[in-house]
Amino acid sequence: xxxxxxxxxxxxxxxxxxxxxxxxxxxxxxxxxxxxxxxxxxxxxxxxxxxxxxxxxxxxxxxxxxxxxxxxxxxxxxxxxxxxxxxxxxxxxxxxxxxxxxxxxxxxxxxxxxxxxxxxxxxxxxxxxxxxxxxxxxxxxxxxxxxxxxxxxxxxxxxxxxxxxxxxxxxxxxxxxxxxxxxxxxxxxxxxxxxxxxxxxxxxxxxxxxxxxxxxxxxxxxxxxxxxxxxxxxxxxxxxxxxxxxxxxxxxx
Amino acid sequence: xxxxxxxxxxxxxxxxxxxxxxxxxxxxxxxxxxxxxxxxxxxxxxxxxxxxxxxxxxxxxxxxxxxxxxxxxxxxxxxxxxxxxxxxxxxxxxxxxxxxxxxxxxxxxxxxxxxxxxxxxxxxxxxxxxxxxxxxxxxxxxxxxxxxxxxxxxxxxxxxxxxxxxxxxxxxxxxxxxxxxxxxxxxxxxxxxxxxxxxxxxxxxxxxxxxxxxxxxxxxxxxxxxxxxxxxxxxxxxxxxxxxxxxxxxxxxxxxxxxxx
Numbered sequence: 001x002x003x004x005x006x007x008x009x010x011x012x013x014x015x016x017x018x019x020x021x022x023x024x025x026x027x028x029x030x031x032x033x034x035x036x037x038x039x040x041x042x043x044x045x046x047x048x049x050x051x052x053x054x055x056x057x058x059x060x061x062x063x064x065x066x067x068x069x070x071x072x073x074x075x076x077x078x079x080x081x082x083x084x085x086x087x088x089x090x091x092x093x094x095x096x097x098x099x100x101x102x103x104x105x106x107x108x109x110x111x112x113x114x115x116x117x118x119x120x121x122x123x124x125x126x127x128x129x130x131x132x133x134x135x136x137x138x139x140x141x142x143x144x145x146x147x148x149x150x151x152x153x154x155x156x157x158x159x160x161x162x163x164x165x166x167x168x169x170x171x172x173x174x175x176x177x178x179x180x181x182x183x184x185x186x187x188x189x190x191x192x193x194x195x196x197x198x199x200x201x202x203x204x205x206x207x208x209x210x211x212x213x214x215x216x217x218x219x220x221x222x223x224x225x226x227x228x229x230x231x232x233x234x235x236x237x238x239x240x241x242x243x244x245x246x247x248x249x250x251x252x253x
Numbered sequence: 254x255x256x257x258x259x260x261x262x263x264x265x266x267x268x269x270x271x272x273x274x275x276x277x278x279x280x281x282x283x284x285x286x287x288x289x290x291x292x293x294x295x296x297x298x299x300x301x302x303x304x305x306x307x308x309x310x311x312x313x314x315x316x317x318x319x320x321x322x323x324x325x326x327x328x329x330x331x332x333x334x335x336x337x338x339x340x341x342x343x344x345x346x347x348x349x350x351x352x353x354x355x356x357x358x359x360x361x362x363x364x365x366x367x368x369x370x371x372x373x374x375x376x377x378x379x380x381x382x383x384x385x386x387x388x389x390x391x392x393x394x395x396x397x398x399x400x401x402x403x404x405x406x407x408x409x410x411x412x413x414x415x416x417x418x419x420x421x422x423x424x425x426x427x428x429x430x431x432x433x434x435x436x437x438x439x440x441x442x443x444x445x446x447x448x449x450x451x452x453x454x455x456x457x458x459x460x461x462x463x464x465x466x467x468x469x470x471x472x473x474x475x476x477x478x479x480x481x482x483x484x485x486x487x488x489x490x491x492x493x494x495x496x497x498x499x500x501x502x503x504x505x506x507x508x509x510x511x512x513x514x
Contacts, residue, residue, distance in 0.1 A: 150339040156310055157335040158355045158406075159328060168358070172345045249386040250344040 037218050045223030046230075055208060055224060062193060062204040063231075065121055069128025070189040076129065077136025077185060078178075084137070085144040098138055106130040106192065110200060124196045124204075131192030132185040139181015143174030176250075179243040183236060190232050256322045258410045258442035259284040259307055264316035265467070266302050275467040276302045279316060282461065282470070284410075284442050289433075291445040291453035293499060294463030295510035300446045301338075303468065304414045307444065308335050320410060334408030334441075338415040342387040342398045349374065349383045352401045359406070373401040376438070377431065393424045397431070404435060411436075413445045417452065425449070426484040429456055433483060450503070454495040455486055462502040465510040472502040 001009070019039050025031045026038035037045070049055045084091045106127060113123035151173050155165040171178070197206025205228055212221035265278035277299035284290050294300050305311035307318055309325040318325040320333060329335070343351050352373055356366045374383050377397040387395050396416055403411060413432075417425040429452060436443050447453050453460045454476060462472040476495050478486060486492055 148339065148341070150337050150341045151343070153310060153335070153337060154341045157308070157329050157333075158358050159331075160358060164358065169343070172343065175345065246345070250388055 034216075034218070037222050039226075041219065042222040042226045045219040046226045049220070049223045049227070055205065055227070058203060058205045058208045058224075059227075061121075062197065062206065065124050065197075065204065066128060066189050066193045068121075069125045069193055070132060070186055072125065073129045073132035073185050073189055074136050074182065077133040077181065078140050080133070081137040081140025081144065081181075085141055091141075098134055098141075101134045107195065107199060110196060114200070119202075124193050124201065127196040128189040128192040132188040135184035135188050136181040139177050139179075139184065140174070141177075142180065143177025144170065146177055147173040176243075176247055179239070179246065183239045183243070186235060186239060187232070190228075190235075194228060255286055257283045258286045258288065258321060259444070260317075260319045261303075261307065262317050264303075264306060264313045264318060266299065266306055266311065267314040277306070277466075277468050278313075280469055284444060286409075286442055287440050289436055289443045289445070289456060289458045291447055291457035291460045292463060293447060293450055293453045293460060293503060294468055295465050295503065295507040296448065297510060298463045298466050298506070299468030300448075300463060301414055303463075304335075304412050304444070304446050308333060308412050310335075332409040334403035334406050334411045336396075336399050336403050336411070336413045336416045338418045340387070340392065340395050340399070340419075342395045342402075344387050347384050347386055348379055348390070348398050351387070351398050352379075352405055354402055355406045369405045369407075373405045376404065376435070377401040393420050393428060396420065396428065400432070400435070404439070407439070409441050411439075411441050411443045413443065415446055415448065418448070425452060426455075426487075430483045432456060437480060450496050450499045451487065451492075454492060454499060455482075455484060460495075460499060462499060463506070465506045471506065472498075474498055474502070 022031075022036075023038045023040060026033065026036055084094050109130065110123060110127060113126045117123050117126065147170055151169050152165065155169045160168065194204070194206035194209075197204035198210045201207045205224055209221055209224045209228075212218075212224065259282070261280055261282045263279045263281065265280070266276045268274040268276055280303070282290075292300050292303060302311065306313050307320075307325070309318075309327055309329045312327055320330040323330060343354065346354065349370060353366050353370045356369060361369075374380055377400060379394065379397060379401060382390060382394065387398065390398070396419075400416065416432075417428050420428060432443075432445075433456060445453070445456060457476060458478065460474045460476065461470045462474065463469065464471045474495060477491075
Protein backbone atom coordinates (compact mmCIF):
# COMPACT_ATOMS: atom_id res chain seq x y z
CA UNK A 1 0.00 0.00 0.00
CA UNK A 2 1.38 3.44 -0.92
CA UNK A 3 1.96 6.06 1.77
CA UNK A 4 -0.85 8.19 0.35
CA UNK A 5 -3.31 5.30 0.39
CA UNK A 6 -2.28 4.46 3.98
CA UNK A 7 -2.96 8.06 5.05
CA UNK A 8 -6.36 7.95 3.32
CA UNK A 9 -7.23 4.67 5.06
CA UNK A 10 -6.18 6.08 8.45
CA UNK A 11 -8.30 9.17 7.84
CA UNK A 12 -11.38 7.09 6.93
CA UNK A 13 -10.79 4.78 9.90
CA UNK A 14 -10.67 7.76 12.30
CA UNK A 15 -13.92 9.13 10.83
CA UNK A 16 -15.65 5.71 11.12
CA UNK A 17 -14.44 5.27 14.71
CA UNK A 18 -15.61 8.80 15.60
CA UNK A 19 -19.08 8.27 14.10
CA UNK A 20 -19.32 4.80 15.68
CA UNK A 21 -18.40 6.21 19.09
CA UNK A 22 -21.01 8.96 18.75
CA UNK A 23 -23.60 6.38 17.73
CA UNK A 24 -22.78 4.26 20.80
CA UNK A 25 -22.89 7.27 23.14
CA UNK A 26 -26.29 8.34 21.78
CA UNK A 27 -27.77 4.82 21.76
CA UNK A 28 -26.58 4.11 25.29
CA UNK A 29 -28.18 7.29 26.57
CA UNK A 30 -24.90 8.85 27.70
CA UNK A 31 -25.75 11.65 25.29
CA UNK A 32 -29.35 12.67 25.84
CA UNK A 33 -31.56 12.18 22.75
CA UNK A 34 -32.94 15.72 23.25
CA UNK A 35 -29.39 16.99 22.84
CA UNK A 36 -28.28 14.85 19.95
CA UNK A 37 -29.79 12.04 17.91
CA UNK A 38 -27.58 9.12 16.77
CA UNK A 39 -25.70 9.65 13.47
CA UNK A 40 -27.69 6.83 11.84
CA UNK A 41 -30.91 8.72 12.61
CA UNK A 42 -29.35 11.94 11.31
CA UNK A 43 -28.63 10.15 8.04
CA UNK A 44 -32.19 8.79 7.94
CA UNK A 45 -33.59 12.26 8.62
CA UNK A 46 -31.42 13.77 5.89
CA UNK A 47 -32.50 11.17 3.34
CA UNK A 48 -36.14 11.71 4.37
CA UNK A 49 -35.84 15.48 3.93
CA UNK A 50 -34.21 15.07 0.53
CA UNK A 51 -36.69 12.42 -0.65
CA UNK A 52 -39.73 14.43 0.44
CA UNK A 53 -38.52 17.51 -1.41
CA UNK A 54 -39.05 19.54 1.75
CA UNK A 55 -35.66 21.21 1.57
CA UNK A 56 -35.25 21.39 -2.20
CA UNK A 57 -36.13 25.10 -2.26
CA UNK A 58 -33.78 25.82 0.64
CA UNK A 59 -30.95 23.91 -1.07
CA UNK A 60 -31.43 25.84 -4.30
CA UNK A 61 -31.59 29.14 -2.44
CA UNK A 62 -28.55 28.53 -0.23
CA UNK A 63 -26.30 27.05 -2.88
CA UNK A 64 -27.13 29.66 -5.49
CA UNK A 65 -26.29 32.32 -2.88
CA UNK A 66 -23.03 30.55 -1.97
CA UNK A 67 -22.13 30.12 -5.65
CA UNK A 68 -22.80 33.78 -6.41
CA UNK A 69 -20.85 34.94 -3.34
CA UNK A 70 -17.97 32.59 -4.21
CA UNK A 71 -17.71 33.73 -7.84
CA UNK A 72 -17.82 37.43 -6.89
CA UNK A 73 -15.35 36.89 -4.01
CA UNK A 74 -12.89 35.04 -6.25
CA UNK A 75 -13.04 37.72 -8.96
CA UNK A 76 -12.82 40.60 -6.47
CA UNK A 77 -10.21 38.93 -4.28
CA UNK A 78 -8.03 38.00 -7.25
CA UNK A 79 -8.24 41.48 -8.78
CA UNK A 80 -7.40 43.08 -5.42
CA UNK A 81 -4.48 40.70 -4.89
CA UNK A 82 -3.12 41.33 -8.38
CA UNK A 83 -3.34 45.12 -7.96
CA UNK A 84 -1.76 45.04 -4.49
CA UNK A 85 1.05 42.87 -5.83
CA UNK A 86 1.81 45.43 -8.53
CA UNK A 87 1.78 48.50 -6.27
CA UNK A 88 4.18 48.16 -3.37
CA UNK A 89 2.93 51.16 -1.39
CA UNK A 90 -0.66 49.96 -1.53
CA UNK A 91 0.58 46.51 -0.51
CA UNK A 92 2.43 47.90 2.50
CA UNK A 93 -0.70 49.77 3.55
CA UNK A 94 -3.00 46.79 3.03
CA UNK A 95 -0.88 44.03 4.58
CA UNK A 96 -1.73 44.80 8.24
CA UNK A 97 -5.41 45.18 7.33
CA UNK A 98 -5.46 41.80 5.60
CA UNK A 99 -3.58 40.18 8.48
CA UNK A 100 -6.17 41.39 11.01
CA UNK A 101 -9.23 41.17 8.76
CA UNK A 102 -10.63 37.97 10.21
CA UNK A 103 -10.66 39.53 13.67
CA UNK A 104 -13.61 41.61 12.40
CA UNK A 105 -17.01 39.88 12.72
CA UNK A 106 -18.47 40.78 9.34
CA UNK A 107 -21.96 39.78 10.51
CA UNK A 108 -22.23 43.04 12.44
CA UNK A 109 -22.64 44.70 9.05
CA UNK A 110 -25.77 42.65 8.26
CA UNK A 111 -28.26 45.36 9.33
CA UNK A 112 -26.35 47.89 7.26
CA UNK A 113 -26.37 45.54 4.27
CA UNK A 114 -30.12 44.98 4.64
CA UNK A 115 -30.61 48.74 4.72
CA UNK A 116 -28.45 49.08 1.60
CA UNK A 117 -29.75 46.16 -0.47
CA UNK A 118 -33.16 45.40 1.06
CA UNK A 119 -34.53 42.10 2.44
CA UNK A 120 -33.50 39.80 -0.36
CA UNK A 121 -30.61 37.57 -1.37
CA UNK A 122 -28.11 40.44 -1.82
CA UNK A 123 -27.18 41.09 1.84
CA UNK A 124 -26.37 37.37 2.19
CA UNK A 125 -24.29 37.46 -0.99
CA UNK A 126 -22.51 40.51 0.40
CA UNK A 127 -21.80 38.70 3.70
CA UNK A 128 -20.43 35.73 1.74
CA UNK A 129 -18.25 38.02 -0.37
CA UNK A 130 -16.99 39.91 2.69
CA UNK A 131 -16.08 36.60 4.31
CA UNK A 132 -14.46 34.99 1.27
CA UNK A 133 -12.78 37.73 -0.79
CA UNK A 134 -9.88 38.47 1.58
CA UNK A 135 -8.93 34.77 1.60
CA UNK A 136 -8.68 34.93 -2.20
CA UNK A 137 -6.68 38.18 -2.00
CA UNK A 138 -4.22 36.59 0.43
CA UNK A 139 -4.02 33.45 -1.74
CA UNK A 140 -3.35 35.58 -4.83
CA UNK A 141 -0.62 37.56 -3.07
CA UNK A 142 0.98 34.36 -1.76
CA UNK A 143 0.86 32.79 -5.21
CA UNK A 144 2.25 35.84 -7.02
CA UNK A 145 4.98 36.33 -4.40
CA UNK A 146 6.18 32.80 -5.06
CA UNK A 147 6.57 33.21 -8.81
CA UNK A 148 10.34 33.14 -9.34
CA UNK A 149 11.60 36.35 -10.97
CA UNK A 150 13.54 34.29 -13.46
CA UNK A 151 10.28 32.97 -14.96
CA UNK A 152 9.22 36.53 -15.79
CA UNK A 153 12.61 36.97 -17.42
CA UNK A 154 12.01 33.81 -19.46
CA UNK A 155 8.69 35.31 -20.58
CA UNK A 156 10.49 38.45 -21.69
CA UNK A 157 13.17 36.36 -23.41
CA UNK A 158 10.34 34.80 -25.44
CA UNK A 159 8.94 38.26 -26.14
CA UNK A 160 5.60 37.57 -24.47
CA UNK A 161 3.32 40.54 -23.85
CA UNK A 162 1.76 41.30 -20.47
CA UNK A 163 -1.40 39.24 -21.01
CA UNK A 164 0.42 36.15 -22.31
CA UNK A 165 2.98 36.42 -19.51
CA UNK A 166 0.10 36.46 -17.03
CA UNK A 167 -1.79 33.51 -18.51
CA UNK A 168 1.10 31.35 -19.69
CA UNK A 169 3.67 31.93 -16.95
CA UNK A 170 2.50 33.86 -13.90
CA UNK A 171 -0.86 32.16 -13.29
CA UNK A 172 0.44 28.57 -13.70
CA UNK A 173 3.43 29.37 -11.49
CA UNK A 174 1.17 31.01 -8.88
CA UNK A 175 -1.34 28.15 -8.96
CA UNK A 176 -0.47 26.61 -5.56
CA UNK A 177 -1.24 29.90 -3.78
CA UNK A 178 -4.31 30.54 -5.92
CA UNK A 179 -5.74 27.09 -5.18
CA UNK A 180 -5.21 27.65 -1.47
CA UNK A 181 -7.13 30.92 -1.83
CA UNK A 182 -9.94 29.19 -3.77
CA UNK A 183 -10.35 26.50 -1.13
CA UNK A 184 -10.50 29.00 1.72
CA UNK A 185 -12.80 31.32 -0.23
CA UNK A 186 -15.27 28.47 -0.79
CA UNK A 187 -15.21 27.54 2.89
CA UNK A 188 -15.70 31.16 3.99
CA UNK A 189 -18.49 31.72 1.44
CA UNK A 190 -20.31 28.71 2.91
CA UNK A 191 -19.81 29.94 6.47
CA UNK A 192 -20.81 33.51 5.63
CA UNK A 193 -24.00 32.61 3.76
CA UNK A 194 -25.27 29.88 6.09
CA UNK A 195 -24.48 31.86 9.23
CA UNK A 196 -26.17 34.87 7.62
CA UNK A 197 -29.29 32.81 6.93
CA UNK A 198 -29.14 31.63 10.51
CA UNK A 199 -29.20 35.16 11.89
CA UNK A 200 -31.71 36.92 9.69
CA UNK A 201 -33.35 35.34 6.70
CA UNK A 202 -36.67 33.93 5.64
CA UNK A 203 -35.34 30.90 3.81
CA UNK A 204 -32.34 28.74 3.02
CA UNK A 205 -30.65 25.87 4.85
CA UNK A 206 -29.28 28.10 7.64
CA UNK A 207 -32.76 29.46 8.28
CA UNK A 208 -34.16 25.91 8.20
CA UNK A 209 -31.64 24.77 10.84
CA UNK A 210 -32.48 27.74 13.08
CA UNK A 211 -36.23 27.18 12.61
CA UNK A 212 -35.93 23.46 13.45
CA UNK A 213 -33.87 24.35 16.53
CA UNK A 214 -36.50 26.83 17.73
CA UNK A 215 -39.22 24.19 17.12
CA UNK A 216 -37.38 21.44 19.06
CA UNK A 217 -37.28 19.47 15.78
CA UNK A 218 -34.03 17.56 16.35
CA UNK A 219 -34.45 15.28 13.34
CA UNK A 220 -35.07 18.23 11.02
CA UNK A 221 -32.18 20.21 12.49
CA UNK A 222 -29.61 17.39 12.45
CA UNK A 223 -30.76 16.16 9.03
CA UNK A 224 -30.12 19.61 7.56
CA UNK A 225 -26.86 20.02 9.48
CA UNK A 226 -25.57 16.70 8.19
CA UNK A 227 -26.48 17.65 4.64
CA UNK A 228 -24.63 20.99 4.88
CA UNK A 229 -21.65 19.22 6.43
CA UNK A 230 -21.52 16.58 3.68
CA UNK A 231 -21.85 19.14 0.89
CA UNK A 232 -19.05 21.27 2.41
CA UNK A 233 -16.81 18.20 2.74
CA UNK A 234 -17.53 17.05 -0.82
CA UNK A 235 -16.97 20.54 -2.30
CA UNK A 236 -13.71 20.95 -0.42
CA UNK A 237 -12.70 17.41 -1.33
CA UNK A 238 -13.21 18.14 -5.03
CA UNK A 239 -11.03 21.25 -4.78
CA UNK A 240 -8.42 19.36 -2.75
CA UNK A 241 -8.36 16.53 -5.33
CA UNK A 242 -7.93 19.10 -8.11
CA UNK A 243 -5.11 20.73 -6.13
CA UNK A 244 -3.40 17.37 -5.52
CA UNK A 245 -3.67 16.46 -9.18
CA UNK A 246 -2.20 19.78 -10.30
CA UNK A 247 0.57 19.93 -7.72
CA UNK A 248 1.51 16.27 -7.90
CA UNK A 249 3.57 16.82 -11.05
CA UNK A 250 5.42 19.74 -9.52
CA UNK A 251 6.55 18.02 -6.38
CA UNK A 252 7.09 14.33 -7.03
CA UNK A 253 10.78 13.53 -7.08
CA UNK B 254 33.90 42.91 -42.77
CA UNK B 255 30.71 41.15 -41.58
CA UNK B 256 28.38 42.66 -38.99
CA UNK B 257 29.27 41.57 -35.42
CA UNK B 258 26.75 39.36 -33.65
CA UNK B 259 26.60 41.94 -30.87
CA UNK B 260 28.24 45.30 -30.20
CA UNK B 261 28.40 47.39 -27.06
CA UNK B 262 29.72 50.94 -27.34
CA UNK B 263 30.37 53.04 -24.25
CA UNK B 264 27.75 51.13 -22.30
CA UNK B 265 27.22 52.05 -18.65
CA UNK B 266 24.54 51.02 -16.21
CA UNK B 267 23.80 53.09 -13.12
CA UNK B 268 21.07 51.94 -10.74
CA UNK B 269 19.20 54.92 -9.33
CA UNK B 270 19.08 55.33 -5.57
CA UNK B 271 20.73 57.26 -2.79
CA UNK B 272 23.55 57.00 -3.59
CA UNK B 273 23.19 55.68 -7.15
CA UNK B 274 25.10 52.46 -7.84
CA UNK B 275 27.39 52.55 -10.85
CA UNK B 276 27.28 48.85 -11.77
CA UNK B 277 28.79 48.71 -15.21
CA UNK B 278 31.11 50.39 -17.67
CA UNK B 279 31.87 52.30 -19.67
CA UNK B 280 32.38 49.17 -21.66
CA UNK B 281 32.97 48.27 -25.32
CA UNK B 282 32.70 44.85 -26.88
CA UNK B 283 32.45 43.40 -30.36
CA UNK B 284 31.25 39.81 -30.41
CA UNK B 285 31.98 38.24 -33.79
CA UNK B 286 29.43 35.96 -35.49
CA UNK B 287 30.02 32.38 -34.39
CA UNK B 288 32.43 33.39 -31.63
CA UNK B 289 32.42 31.90 -28.13
CA UNK B 290 33.10 34.69 -25.66
CA UNK B 291 33.23 34.19 -21.91
CA UNK B 292 33.11 36.87 -19.23
CA UNK B 293 34.72 36.38 -15.83
CA UNK B 294 34.95 38.82 -12.98
CA UNK B 295 34.70 39.19 -9.23
CA UNK B 296 31.33 38.83 -7.50
CA UNK B 297 29.10 41.86 -7.94
CA UNK B 298 31.17 43.31 -10.80
CA UNK B 299 28.16 43.60 -13.11
CA UNK B 300 28.47 40.42 -15.17
CA UNK B 301 24.75 39.67 -15.03
CA UNK B 302 23.98 43.35 -15.61
CA UNK B 303 26.07 43.14 -18.77
CA UNK B 304 23.98 40.18 -19.95
CA UNK B 305 20.71 41.92 -19.09
CA UNK B 306 21.72 45.02 -21.03
CA UNK B 307 22.90 43.00 -24.02
CA UNK B 308 19.68 40.95 -24.00
CA UNK B 309 17.43 43.98 -23.78
CA UNK B 310 16.20 42.93 -20.33
CA UNK B 311 17.66 46.14 -18.90
CA UNK B 312 18.36 49.45 -20.57
CA UNK B 313 21.86 50.96 -20.49
CA UNK B 314 22.20 54.31 -18.72
CA UNK B 315 24.52 55.46 -21.50
CA UNK B 316 25.97 54.01 -24.68
CA UNK B 317 24.46 51.80 -27.33
CA UNK B 318 23.83 48.08 -27.66
CA UNK B 319 23.19 46.45 -31.01
CA UNK B 320 22.59 42.89 -32.11
CA UNK B 321 23.29 42.03 -35.73
CA UNK B 322 23.45 45.74 -36.46
CA UNK B 323 20.03 46.54 -34.95
CA UNK B 324 19.81 48.67 -31.82
CA UNK B 325 18.45 46.92 -28.74
CA UNK B 326 15.62 48.91 -27.18
CA UNK B 327 14.06 47.25 -24.14
CA UNK B 328 12.92 44.12 -25.99
CA UNK B 329 14.89 40.91 -26.42
CA UNK B 330 15.92 41.01 -30.09
CA UNK B 331 14.87 38.35 -32.54
CA UNK B 332 17.46 35.58 -32.82
CA UNK B 333 18.67 35.91 -29.21
CA UNK B 334 18.29 33.00 -26.78
CA UNK B 335 18.97 33.26 -23.06
CA UNK B 336 19.75 30.61 -20.45
CA UNK B 337 19.65 31.76 -16.86
CA UNK B 338 21.59 30.68 -13.81
CA UNK B 339 18.52 29.69 -11.77
CA UNK B 340 16.29 26.78 -12.67
CA UNK B 341 13.86 28.39 -15.08
CA UNK B 342 12.04 25.27 -16.25
CA UNK B 343 8.26 25.44 -16.00
CA UNK B 344 7.36 22.97 -13.26
CA UNK B 345 3.81 22.50 -14.58
CA UNK B 346 4.92 21.43 -18.06
CA UNK B 347 6.53 18.20 -19.19
CA UNK B 348 10.03 18.28 -20.65
CA UNK B 349 8.56 18.17 -24.16
CA UNK B 350 6.14 21.03 -23.48
CA UNK B 351 8.89 23.06 -21.79
CA UNK B 352 11.09 22.71 -24.85
CA UNK B 353 8.22 23.52 -27.23
CA UNK B 354 7.15 26.58 -25.22
CA UNK B 355 8.89 29.26 -27.29
CA UNK B 356 7.96 27.70 -30.61
CA UNK B 357 4.25 27.50 -29.74
CA UNK B 358 4.27 31.14 -28.66
CA UNK B 359 5.99 32.11 -31.91
CA UNK B 360 3.28 30.38 -33.95
CA UNK B 361 5.56 27.78 -35.54
CA UNK B 362 3.66 24.97 -37.35
CA UNK B 363 2.89 21.76 -35.47
CA UNK B 364 5.01 19.49 -37.66
CA UNK B 365 7.98 21.82 -37.42
CA UNK B 366 7.59 21.98 -33.63
CA UNK B 367 7.67 18.18 -33.40
CA UNK B 368 10.76 18.03 -35.61
CA UNK B 369 12.70 20.71 -33.73
CA UNK B 370 11.67 19.51 -30.27
CA UNK B 371 12.59 15.91 -31.06
CA UNK B 372 15.97 17.08 -32.29
CA UNK B 373 16.65 19.33 -29.27
CA UNK B 374 15.53 16.72 -26.76
CA UNK B 375 17.70 14.11 -28.46
CA UNK B 376 20.63 16.52 -28.72
CA UNK B 377 20.50 17.22 -24.99
CA UNK B 378 20.12 13.52 -24.12
CA UNK B 379 16.61 13.92 -22.75
CA UNK B 380 14.69 11.55 -25.05
CA UNK B 381 13.97 9.07 -22.24
CA UNK B 382 12.59 11.90 -20.11
CA UNK B 383 10.48 13.67 -22.74
CA UNK B 384 7.27 13.09 -20.78
CA UNK B 385 8.76 13.62 -17.31
CA UNK B 386 8.20 16.77 -15.28
CA UNK B 387 11.08 18.95 -14.02
CA UNK B 388 10.53 17.80 -10.43
CA UNK B 389 11.49 14.30 -11.56
CA UNK B 390 14.83 15.44 -12.98
CA UNK B 391 18.20 16.30 -11.47
CA UNK B 392 19.47 19.90 -11.44
CA UNK B 393 21.74 19.21 -14.42
CA UNK B 394 18.91 17.70 -16.43
CA UNK B 395 16.62 20.63 -15.66
CA UNK B 396 19.31 22.99 -16.92
CA UNK B 397 19.55 20.87 -20.08
CA UNK B 398 15.78 21.32 -20.52
CA UNK B 399 16.31 25.10 -20.35
CA UNK B 400 19.15 24.92 -22.87
CA UNK B 401 16.98 22.78 -25.17
CA UNK B 402 14.17 25.33 -24.85
CA UNK B 403 16.60 27.98 -26.10
CA UNK B 404 18.14 25.72 -28.74
CA UNK B 405 14.81 25.00 -30.50
CA UNK B 406 14.32 28.66 -31.26
CA UNK B 407 17.49 28.46 -33.38
CA UNK B 408 19.12 31.56 -31.91
CA UNK B 409 22.02 33.22 -33.65
CA UNK B 410 23.24 34.67 -30.36
CA UNK B 411 23.06 32.60 -27.18
CA UNK B 412 23.49 34.36 -23.83
CA UNK B 413 24.23 32.16 -20.84
CA UNK B 414 24.23 33.57 -17.31
CA UNK B 415 26.23 31.14 -15.16
CA UNK B 416 24.14 28.23 -16.45
CA UNK B 417 26.14 25.60 -14.58
CA UNK B 418 26.53 27.58 -11.36
CA UNK B 419 24.49 25.14 -9.28
CA UNK B 420 26.08 21.95 -10.63
CA UNK B 421 28.93 19.79 -9.31
CA UNK B 422 32.33 19.90 -11.00
CA UNK B 423 32.00 16.68 -13.03
CA UNK B 424 28.57 17.63 -14.32
CA UNK B 425 29.88 21.10 -15.19
CA UNK B 426 32.63 19.60 -17.34
CA UNK B 427 30.19 17.32 -19.14
CA UNK B 428 27.68 20.13 -19.61
CA UNK B 429 30.55 22.20 -20.98
CA UNK B 430 31.14 19.50 -23.60
CA UNK B 431 27.45 19.61 -24.53
CA UNK B 432 27.58 23.38 -24.78
CA UNK B 433 30.58 23.20 -27.11
CA UNK B 434 28.75 20.65 -29.23
CA UNK B 435 25.72 22.93 -29.35
CA UNK B 436 27.89 25.90 -30.31
CA UNK B 437 29.59 24.00 -33.15
CA UNK B 438 26.30 22.55 -34.39
CA UNK B 439 24.35 25.83 -34.45
CA UNK B 440 27.13 28.17 -35.50
CA UNK B 441 25.64 30.72 -33.10
CA UNK B 442 27.70 33.28 -31.24
CA UNK B 443 27.81 32.56 -27.52
CA UNK B 444 28.35 34.90 -24.61
CA UNK B 445 28.88 32.98 -21.37
CA UNK B 446 28.89 34.67 -17.98
CA UNK B 447 30.73 32.57 -15.41
CA UNK B 448 32.63 32.90 -12.18
CA UNK B 449 34.67 29.74 -12.93
CA UNK B 450 37.99 30.55 -14.57
CA UNK B 451 38.57 26.96 -15.73
CA UNK B 452 35.13 26.87 -17.36
CA UNK B 453 35.82 30.12 -19.22
CA UNK B 454 39.30 28.95 -20.23
CA UNK B 455 38.01 25.60 -21.47
CA UNK B 456 35.01 26.84 -23.45
CA UNK B 457 35.77 30.23 -24.92
CA UNK B 458 37.66 31.57 -27.91
CA UNK B 459 38.15 34.79 -25.94
CA UNK B 460 37.69 35.53 -22.27
CA UNK B 461 36.92 39.05 -21.07
CA UNK B 462 38.15 39.76 -17.55
CA UNK B 463 36.08 42.34 -15.73
CA UNK B 464 37.19 44.70 -13.00
CA UNK B 465 35.45 45.07 -9.66
CA UNK B 466 32.35 47.30 -9.78
CA UNK B 467 31.81 49.26 -11.94
CA UNK B 468 32.66 46.40 -14.29
CA UNK B 469 34.99 47.17 -17.19
CA UNK B 470 37.11 44.85 -19.28
CA UNK B 471 40.65 44.98 -17.89
CA UNK B 472 41.95 42.17 -20.09
CA UNK B 473 40.70 40.08 -22.99
CA UNK B 474 42.51 36.75 -23.30
CA UNK B 475 42.48 34.83 -26.59
CA UNK B 476 42.66 31.09 -25.94
CA UNK B 477 43.36 30.00 -29.53
CA UNK B 478 41.73 26.59 -29.01
CA UNK B 479 40.68 24.64 -32.08
CA UNK B 480 36.94 24.71 -32.81
CA UNK B 481 36.78 20.91 -32.31
CA UNK B 482 37.52 20.79 -28.59
CA UNK B 483 36.08 19.30 -25.43
CA UNK B 484 36.72 19.08 -21.72
CA UNK B 485 39.88 16.97 -22.24
CA UNK B 486 41.57 20.26 -23.07
CA UNK B 487 42.04 20.81 -19.33
CA UNK B 488 44.96 18.35 -19.55
CA UNK B 489 46.71 20.52 -22.17
CA UNK B 490 49.63 22.53 -20.69
CA UNK B 491 48.34 25.61 -22.56
CA UNK B 492 45.14 25.40 -20.49
CA UNK B 493 47.17 26.07 -17.35
CA UNK B 494 48.83 29.05 -19.03
CA UNK B 495 45.45 30.56 -19.99
CA UNK B 496 43.96 29.96 -16.54
CA UNK B 497 47.05 31.44 -14.86
CA UNK B 498 46.81 34.56 -16.98
CA UNK B 499 43.11 34.94 -16.18
CA UNK B 500 43.82 34.62 -12.48
CA UNK B 501 46.73 37.06 -12.57
CA UNK B 502 44.41 39.62 -14.20
CA UNK B 503 41.61 38.89 -11.82
CA UNK B 504 43.30 38.42 -8.43
CA UNK B 505 43.75 42.10 -7.55
CA UNK B 506 40.17 42.86 -8.66
CA UNK B 507 38.76 40.00 -6.60
CA UNK B 508 40.63 41.30 -3.54
CA UNK B 509 39.29 44.78 -4.22
CA UNK B 510 35.74 43.43 -4.48
CA UNK B 511 36.17 41.37 -1.28
CA UNK B 512 37.50 44.33 0.71
CA UNK B 513 34.55 46.41 -0.45
CA UNK B 514 32.07 43.91 0.97
